[in-house]
Amino acid sequence: MSIIVSNISKSFKKVKALQNISFDVNEGELFGLIGPDGAGKTTLFRVLTTLLIANEGAATVAGFDVLTEYKKIRDNVGYMPGKFSLYQDLTIEENLDFFATIFGTTIEENYDLIKDIYVQIAPFKDRRAGELSGGMKQKLALCCALIHKPKVLFLDEPTTGVDPVSRKEFWDMLKRLQQKGITILVSTPYMDEAALCDRIALIQDGKILEIDTPEAIVKHYPKQIYNVRANNMYQLINSLNDYKYNHSVYPFGEFVHYSDSRIDFNPEELKTYLESKKLLNIEIEKTQATIEDTFMELAK
Amino acid sequence: MKRFIGFIKKEFYHIFRDRRSLFILFGMPIAQIMLFGFAITNEINNVDIAILDHSKDATTEAIINKISNSKYFSVKQFLDQESDIEAVFKKGKVKAVLNFENDFSKNLIKDHNAKIQILTDATDPNTANSISNYINAILSQYQKELNKDSNVAYQVIPQSRMVYNPELKSVYMFVPGVMTVILMLVSAMMTSISITREKELGTMEILLVSPLKPIQVIIGKVFPYIFLSIINAIVIVLLSIFIFKMPIQGSLVLLALESVLFIITALALGILISTVSATQQTAMMISLMGLMLPVILLSGFIFPISSMPLPLQVISNIIPAKWFNIIIKAIMLKGVGIQYIWKETLILIGMSLFFIAVSVKKYKIRLE
Amino acid sequence: MNTNKVIQVEGLTKMFGDFAAVNAITFDVEKGEIFGFLGANGAGKTTAMKMLIGISNPTSGKANVAGFDVFKNAEAIKKSIGYMSQKFALYDDLTVKENISFFGGIYGLSRKRIKKKSEILIEELGLEDVANKLVGSLPLGWKQKLSFSVSLLHDPKIVFLDEPTGGVDPITRRQFWEMIYKAAHQGTTVFVTTHYMDEAEYCDRVSIMVNGKIEALDTPKKLKEQFKVDHMNDVFLKLARG
Numbered sequence: 022m023s024i025i026v027s028n029i030s031k032s033f034k035k036v037k038a039l040q041n042i043s044f045d046v047n048e049g050e051l052f053g054l055i056g057p058d059g060a061g062k063t064t065l066f067r068v069l070t071t072l073l074i075a076n077e078g079a080a081t082v083a084g085f086d087v088l089t090e091y092k093k094i095r096d097n098v099g100y101m102p103g104k105f106s107l108y109q110d111l112t113i114e115e116n117l118d119f120f121a122t123i124f125g126t127t128i129e130e131n132y133d134l135i136k137d138i139y140v141q142i143a144p145f146k147d148r149r150a151g152e153l154s155g156g157m158k159q160k161l162a163l164c165c166a167l168i169h170k171p172k173v174l175f176l177d178e179p180t181t182g183v184d185p186v187s188r189k190e191f192w193d194m195l196k197r198l199q200q201k202g203i204t205i206l207v208s209t210p211y212m213d214e215a216a217l218c219d220r221i222a223l224i225q226d227g228k229i230l231e232i233d234t235p236e237a238i239v240k241h242y243p244k245q246i247y248n249v250r251a252n253n254m255y256q257l258i259n260s261l262n263d264y265k266y267n268h269s270v271y272p273f274g275e276f277v278h279y280s281d282s283r284i285d286f287n288p289e290e291l292k293t294y295l296e297s298k299k300l301l302n303i304e305i306e307k308t309q310a311t312i313e314d315t316f317m318e319l320a321k
Numbered sequence: 322m323k324r325f326i327g328f329i330k331k332e333f334y335h336i337f338r339d340r341r342s343l344f345i346l347f348g349m350p351i352a353q354i355m356l357f358g359f360a361i362t363n364e365i366n367n368v369d370i371a372i373l374d375h376s377k378d379a380t381t382e383a384i385i386n387k388i389s390n391s392k393y394f395s396v397k398q399f400l401d402q403e404s405d406i407e408a409v410f411k412k413g414k415v416k417a418v419l420n421f422e423n424d425f426s427k428n429l430i431k432d433h434n435a436k437i438q439i440l441t442d443a444t445d446p447n448t449a450n451s452i453s454n455y456i457n458a459i460l461s462q463y464q465k466e467l468n469k470d471s472n473v474a475y476q477v478i479p480q481s482r483m484v485y486n487p488e489l490k491s492v493y494m495f496v497p498g499v500m501t502v503i504l505m506l507v508s509a510m511m512t513s514i515s516i517t518r519e520k521e522l523g524t525m526e527i528l529l530v531s532p533l534k535p536i537q538v539i540i541g542k543v544f545p546y547i548f549l550s551i552i553n554a555i556v557i558v559l560l561s562i563f564i565f566k567m568p569i570q571g572s573l574v575l576l577a578l579e580s581v582l583f584i585i586t587a588l589a590l591g592i593l594i595s596t597v598s599a600t601q602q603t604a605m606m607i608s609l610m611g612l613m614l615p616v617i618l619l620s621g622f623i624f625p626i627s628s629m630p631l632p633l634q635v636i637s638n639i640i641p642a643k644w645f646n647i648i649i650k651a652i653m654l655k656g657v658g659i660q661y662i663w664k665e666t667l668i669l670i671g672m673s674l675f676f677i678a679v680s681v682k683k684y685k686i687r688l689e
Numbered sequence: 690m691n692t693n694k695v696i697q698v699e700g701l702t703k704m705f706g707d708f709a710a711v712n713a714i715t716f717d718v719e720k721g722e723i724f725g726f727l728g729a730n731g732a733g734k735t736t737a738m739k740m741l742i743g744i745s746n747p748t749s750g751k752a753n754v755a756g757f758d759v760f761k762n763a764e765a766i767k768k769s770i771g772y773m774s775q776k777f778a779l780y781d782d783l784t785v786k787e788n789i790s791f792f793g794g795i796y797g798l799s800r801k802r803i804k805k806k807s808e809i810l811i812e813e814l815g816l817e818d819v820a821n822k823l824v825g826s827l828p829l830g831w832k833q834k835l836s837f838s839v840s841l842l843h844d845p846k847i848v849f850l851d852e853p854t855g856g857v858d859p860i861t862r863r864q865f866w867e868m869i870y871k872a873a874h875q876g877t878t879v880f881v882t883t884h885y886m887d888e889a890e891y892c893d894r895v896s897i898m899v900n901g902k903i904e905a906l907d908t909p910k911k912l913k914e915q916f917k918v919d920h921m922n923d924v925f926l927k928l929a930r931g
Contacts, residue, residue, distance in 0.1 A: 057858030058829050070530045072688040091686075092532070100530045106523035110338045111331065122327030123533050155730045165527075181856065184729035184884040185922050186929045210856045213887060213922070225858060255874035258867055271863045272870070274890025274921075275909055313859050320860060 022081075023048045023173055023204035024069065029078035031064055038064040039075070040227045046206055046220075051199045053218030054208040055312070061227040062208040063103055066177045069206070070100045083172045083204075096124075099171035101162050103178040109151030113142055113161055116150055117168060124169035134201065135164045138194055156187030163194065167203075174198065176207040180214065192217050212313040223316050230319040235312060242310035242318060244268055244280035247288060251300040260298040264291070271317060278314060279305075324533060328541035335515065336545055346511070350503045350553050354560050357495035368393060368452055370417040371409050373400040376425040380435070387463055388419070393455050410442055417441045417452045496561040497649040498622030500554060501642045504580065505587045505616050507550050510608035512543050512591030517604040520595075526688070535684050543588040550584045551577075570656025576649065579662075582669050583645040589676030590641075596683040616642040644668050693720050695846055695878045696741065701750035703736050710736040712901035713750060718847075718880065723873050725892030725909075726882040729929055733901040734882050741880075742849055743767050755846040768796070771840035774851035778836035781825030785816055788824055789839060796843035803842075810838050830861030837868055847878040855885055866891050886922040895921070897928050904928050 024046035031039040039061045046052040054062050067073040069082055071091035079086070085093040107116050117139075121128050132139070142160050145153065150161060159179060166174060176195075180188045192214065195205055207218070215221045216235045223230040223238070231238055251257040254272070261270040261279055268282040281291070288305040295303050336343060370388070374381050389396040397415050400406060406418050420438035422428065429435040439456050441449035519525040528538055558576070561567040569576070590612065598604040617623060619633060620642035626634055637643045644665040651657045659666070696718035703711040711733045718724045728734035739745035741754050743763030752759040755769035779788045786807060793803035811820050814834055824832060833853065840848050850869075854862045869891070873879050881892060889895050889909060896906040905912055905928055909921055916924045 057861075058856035060858070067526075067688060070526075072526060072529055074687060095530050096532050098530065100527060102523050102526045104523040106527055108331065108335070108524060109522070111334055115331070115334060119327055119331045120527075120531075123324050123528070123531050125324060125532065184929075185886055185925045186729060189926060211885075211887075212859065213920075253874070255867075255870040258870060271860075272866050272891065274887070317859050317863075320858070 022046070023050070024052075024080070024082050024206060026065075026069070026080045027078055029065070029068060029075045029080055031061075031068060031073065031075045038227050039068070042078070042224075042227075042229055044222050044229065044232050046204060048204055049199060049202050051195060051205045051207065051217075051219045053215055053221040054206065054224055055210075055212060055215045055221050055316070056208075056224035057210050059226075060224045062224060063177055064227075065224075066100075066102075066175050066206075066208065070098060070175055071095060096169075097172045099166035099169065099174045101166045101174075101176045101179055103181065105158050105162060107150045107158070107162055107165060110149060112147050112149050113153070114146040116161060117164055120165040121168045126169050128168065131168055131170045134170055134198075135167050137197060138167075139164050141190075154187075155183045156190070159183060159187065159191060160194075163191075167198070171203065173204045173206065176205065178208055178210065180209060180211065188214075212311065212316060215312040221312075223312075223319060225316075225320050230316065238312060238315050239310050242315050244310075244318075245286070246308050246310050246314060247279045247281075247291075248273075248276040248304070248306050248308045249279045249291075249295075250276050250302070250304045251295060252302045253300060256298065257295070257300055260295055260300065264294060269314075269318065269321075271314070273311075273313075276308075278308070325537055325541055328533070328537065329544050332515070332541060332545045336549070342511075346507060346549060347553070347556070349506070350499070350557050351560065353499045353503065354496070354557055354564075357499055366393060367395050368417065369397040369415045370394050370419060370452075371398040371400055371406075371415045372396055373403065373406065373418060373420045375423045376421055376427075378424075378426040380426040380429060381421045384421075384437075384460065384463055385419075388456065388459055391459060406440060410440075415442070416449070417456070419456070495622075496557065496565070496567060497646055497653055498620070500557045500580075500649060501583070501620060501622060501646050502613070502616055503553055503557065504550050504584055504645075505612055505642055506608075507553055508543075508546055508584050508587035509591035509594065509612050510605065511549075512546050512588055513594035513598065513604040513608055514601050515546075516542055516592065516595035517598055517601045521600050529686065529688070535686055536681070539592055539681070539684060543592065546588060546591075547581070547584055550587075551581065554580045554584075567653075569653050571652035572658065575659060576652045579645070579648050579652065579666065579669075582666065582673065583641065583648075586641045586645075586669055586673040586676065589673050589680060592680040593676055593683065596680055596685070615640050619643065620646045622646060641669060641672050644672075694718065695720050695755055696724075696880070697751075697753040698741070699751040701737065701740060701752050702748050703733075703740060703745070704748040709901050711740070711747075714898070714901075714903045716896055716903060716906055718878055720846075720878055721873050721876050723869060723879045723881065723891065723893045725889045725895035726880060726898070727884060727886070727889050727895055727925065728882075728898030729884060732898040734898050737898070738849060738851070738880075738882050741766075742770055742772060768843075769846045771843070771845035771848035772851075773836050773840040773848065773853060775833070775853060775855055778832060779824045779839065782823060784823055785811065785820050785827075785835065788835070789842070792839045793842050798843060806842055810835075810842075814838060830857050830865075833857060834861070834865055834868060837865065841872060841877065845877065847880055848872065850879065850881045850883075852883045852885065852888070853881065854888055855883075886920065886925055889921045889925075897925060899929055 022045050026045070027043045029039055029042045030037070042065060054065065056062055064073065068075050069080060069087060071087050071094050074088065081087065082094050083097045085097070087094060108119070111119065117128055138160050142157050145157065150158060153161065163179070180191055183191065195207065199205055218235060220232065220234050221238065222232045249257065249261065257277055258270065258272060261267055261277060266282050268280040269278070271278045292303050292305055372385055374385070385396065388394050398409060400409065400418065409415055409418065418440040420440060422436045425435045437460065439453050441452050519528065558569065562569065594604055594607050598607055619637045619640050621637070626637050626643065629637070648662045648665045651662050694717045698717070699715050700713045701711060702709060702713050714737060726734055726738065736745065740747045740759060741752060743759060743766040747759060754766050757765040757769070759766065780791070783791065789807040789810060790803050793806060798806065811817055816831070816835065819827060824835070837853065854865050857865065869879055881888060883889065892909065894906065894908050895912065896903045898904070905924070907915070912924050913919065913921065916927050918924055918927070
């Protein structure tokens, strides 16, 4: 086990940021912590990176206790905080060199590990970090977190505020790092990124809703979901909300995800109802539940 | 050690890339010295005074001549009686009146002391204070001359308190004060801001989650500022020697060592401030309100401590700047050695150790 | 001029020196439409939006927003639009009510109207219990819903939303979109700038900006068909990678 978290709780004054959190992360696993802002993801990361002390519970990272062996953890983990945390007035190369030095290593020594990522930003190595685009900043931050060849990598919302192209590239990089044997704990508010992890924990309001592989989590969704579409989205949502048999009604892009509370649900019946509400071009078809559907079902 | 050097290198990048701060850092001492040296001067020139001479003898004439021959005063009027004094002040014709007692020469010879009253128009307290100081100085100079050829110590009362500044240059009094302010500002404010900036940017989180020890971070943070502060101190001393022709009476080595001691005290305070503030803004406010004001107002730089109300005099004792001000005035103006200022030096050492101990204890290895 | 088109843009260009941050973009937005304005960081979408809301002058081209010309009538535009961004929304150190009356005030609503509006708004959002609490103490989702309602206080013709739902929990996000649908249904045009493609899926039509130009403009459904993919994300990836 690379990370073991057992019954961790943490409060700030009256706010219960984490309540009885437990999970394990296997060695070499890419584990995702999925939840909205304010769910407690950052607090959990700070407990695991020894920046905060939990009120209750215990945790080990890379085999070391977060409380008593915090110095060893600090030697063995890489941490990328949520906010872009590099020196804006230093160039790419100077930042990287600085972090290599304080971890007692050099860029050359572990260049293999960061090579894939670094070559993408190397053409700009004399540019100051403050002048880089979001995607480039992120790659630099990842290089800095990796430069001392950590056993465990903590990435707190690495893709927040980054455009889709950079996000895609970032996840590709994580997959490659995983193959080099680094355990990765990553947090994100984007449900669509969950599918890219080996296993995920859904977290909200300081509590874990479920832990499993993304496929299993989707499979566990208890209902059949239907994509419903009509000519007027607003009226469609209102009509579905008024429908007495509804179990859940959630807009999902151009569709509404609908599930029914009855076992013997007949879509034709719903269609007739919607037609009675003067909606046109009604389409109802079965669809797969997504992580987001599961999350909402569990958080309800 | 390599980690530490890497850290310091980074700090210097920060300092040299922030042009505006750098300008303030080195522009400020120069601007302040110039300002105090040229503009905000307490020097006086050709002030009109009146004389009320009750004895009208050779000594008083000599003194009056001496005063009116100086470029600072011109005797406008001779008064006949005490009641004229109020009238002449009311008309605003003169800023000061010298009142010689009866039988001035006789008293001086017989009792070895004679009294002279200096009345100043206190509607402008600063000028009044300066005038009285200037006259005192002239009197004491006269007295010195008088005593040179005699083995009896004649005294003209009141005696001047400005004997250590015989040329009556106020810039000499300001140089130690400005040096105190600058060293405090650069060391305490700049370090506290540079540490809190890391907190604000979030980089402190990464530094904490690294094998760097707290003491390495602290020393790495303050080291560049020790260096910069020493440069500042040198600039101030050079300016005062070459621009204002101020003679440094005491040992330069002693001055340098005492300055380094004070810089360390100020840095320790800066670290302490950074441990209690989360943002650069707070750090700056605390530095300005908590350090700068006391340094300027209570260190004896502008207002003499002896003329403050007792509670403020007591409070002034906990201000490191007061002790440093005493020390460098003594070195620069009086030219004394360590034997006269060891007490103040010990107090400063004690304070530094205390601040360092508290800030190391308060420095967090975690976020809360 | 077609009265149904509340935003009409033709050849709008913004130059910074030799660099065309916005390069001759042309599009229309209809009344009551939810229009997604997408692009990567640095693609020029913020610059374009600044011109449309009257805080930046175009170098060339034509643009008409809410019936006013962006060159001549920038001040009139500001009165007819609402604006909400995730970064700046409400004052954390004012209460819910104080925020509402402050923003009502700067748009010149009468005191009576502010009072009435704030009652309706607080009831609709179910904020009765926290009406006198500081906004800073509310959960993020509530703040964003409140912020959106506040941007609609003066009944603007168009409301501009800048990445409105990033980081919000999924349920609140849906409630937020329901509010947007409602506003659009009532005739307000909603202009969403974002680089979150799942936000894009909710829009009636989307435009995708790449390097200062609009490279695609259609409904999400048609764009996905055109690029033969299942998600807007992939449409974006294909376009942005060229």
